[in-house]
Amino acid sequence: LQKRFQVHQSFGNWFGKKSYLSAVKDVSFRLYEGETYGLVGESGSGKSTTGRTILGLTPASSGQVIYQNKDLVKLPKKELRRFRKDIQLVFQDPFSSLNPRKRIGRILEEPLIIHKMGNQTQRQEQVFNILKKVGLLPEHYFRYPHEFSGGQRQRIGLARALIMNPKIMICDEPVSALDVSIQSQILNMLKELQKEFKLTLLFITHDISVVRYISDRIGIMYLGTIVEEGPTDDLFNEPLHPYTKALFSAVPDFTRNRLKERIILKGEMPSPLSPPAGCVFHTRCPLATDKCKTEVPIFKEMQANHKVACHLF
Ligand code: SF4
Ligand code: MG
16 A cells, blocks of 8 residues: 555534545555554554555555555456455454345355355355354354354354455454453464465454454554554564554553553544644654654664654654
8 A cells, every 4th residue: 555545434414524534644564475464553543444445445546555466446346356356354343244134144155146156056065164164053054143142243254254265354353342252262263264264364453462462563553654563573572653652551561571651642643634744643742852743754664674653763
């Protein structure tokens, strides 16, 4: 992803009409085959928008999404459909996207029908197979969405994504709505499925512990930009950006056997409608100087693969 995305969002009655805002800009990152890239940030940081833009669900006004040497942003609809099969989205709340009047078997079979994959017997076989992979039972084929618990629904959400045999899965807060005990079950299952299906994951979350557990690399988002990126261990051992430090300080670190000092940020995250000039973080940064108010810091590589956008570096 590069350059600037003009994001179309509806604020309902709040603005009286649809408004346009630039929620994500100058976001650029690579997703390597087989890895899990964690995109972390508070709500409103633009992480979901980034995921949706990759899929073309949120239109990009400019920039590129390069996949297999093709720019998905510029691809005609017809050709895009072929690639869309490879990239699947898993939502936070699969229930809202599961048709309540359809049985699970039918819901899972639907994408196969749309993409004209196999005959009915083959498709059914595939559905039963995928139910097993996500830890559900053959009899679940005949049940309706409301008959399932939150954890089971997320298994259905994963099954629906996996049945297309995707190469990339974009998981947007897939466990945030679940109890902690269920969260770890789903995360462990996701790790196993990743190995088995050779999946590349873009994992979007606001939860630091979850992202640390699941990710190989992490990008920290603040107000529509990535302010720091690096391998998970490097980032946690030596966070560089003042925002990353504050974010991580809120999570107890039991591995280091000492209590970190909690860094409390002043103020609220500004509206993405009017992001501050200079460094996007300057209105809340404890270390901000005058330069930070006017000059946008460039994204610099400090150590191997560890990048930060801050004038202190
Ligand atoms: Fe803080 Fe300035 Fe660094 Fe931004 S560039 S994070 S305001 S020190
Ligand atoms: Mg979101």
